[in-house]
Amino acid sequence: LKSEQGIFAAGFAFDSKKSKTSRHEKLFNSTVYLMTTSRIDVDFVCSRNIPTHQNLQNKKIALIGCGSIGGFLANLLCKLGAGSGNGILCLIDNEELEAGNIGRHLLGYPSINKPKAEALSQELNRLIPTLNIEHRNIDAKNLQASDLRSYDLIIDASGEEGIGNHLCSILTDKNLLSVWIEGNGLAARALLHHSHKQACYHCIRHYEQDGKLLAIKNNPGVILNGGCRTPYVTYPVMAAVEAANLGATMTLDWANDVLEPSFRTRLIDTSKELETFDCNPTPHPKCPVCNPST
DSSP: OOTTEEEEHHHHHHOOOOOTSSSHHHHHEEEEEEEEOOOOSSHHHHHOOOOOOOTTOOOOOEOOOOSSSHHHHHOOOOOOTOOOTTOOOEEEEEOOOGGGGGSSSSGGGEEEEEEEHHHHHHHHHHSSSSSEEEEEEGHHHHHHHHGGGGGGGEEOSSSSHHHHHHHHHHOOOOEEHHHHHHHTTEEEEEEEEOSTSSHHHHHHHHHHTOOSSSTTOOOOOOEEEOOOOOEOOOOOOHHHHHHHHHHHHHHHHTTTTTTOOOEEEOOTTTTSOOOOSSEEEEEEOOOOTTOTTT
């Protein structure tokens, strides 16, 4: 039954012990329970937050890097429909979650010492069981173009320059979205390489060496922490969330054919001044990926 207040149903509780009673007597003498129903299918859940946009249903997406950025980004992608319909969300990472990671990670204590990709896949499947989520516990630096050929979009959320450069070199003809945090959480940046006319991740590093396309003015550089242990870059969890939000926004734009601006920056530390506004940089003349002859 449909009404202005929703969809309703009625249930009847029969007394099975009264076997000699006619079906009509059972019905009229039984208690009637009023029930309300709710849609819980992924189509309904994911379409509610973006009813005017195409969601990520039926898209095949590979997310490389399941760390602080990748964990929050994977969660947002699922909320936007990734892994639903005929789509796939593949999580790729070869590291395990350490105790020191959980301060800025989607996962918590139950996942310590578990492979990040596997633990994240299990958590997302727990939150939305009907999604098609895969995981691969492999080193992204060993990936080849053939490993990623079946995906519509590859997202690099590793934050590692070496992985970013490697993916650029093997995915020259694929949609590649790179998402990273600038310095110690000063800004979030993302670049969508979707055309030979657009700069790749490697190009951005060359521009930065030339003093161009910098994120903020008077960048103090990266400060490492860790004492006698392995040094690491410190940044607040809010920076990871901001980077994930930027990555999810650009992924949704990609699904709706909004491909520009291809290079975007979101200022996190508001005490700093933004240097480069959203733009569409062209390939750097010295980039060995975009200009193999250099």
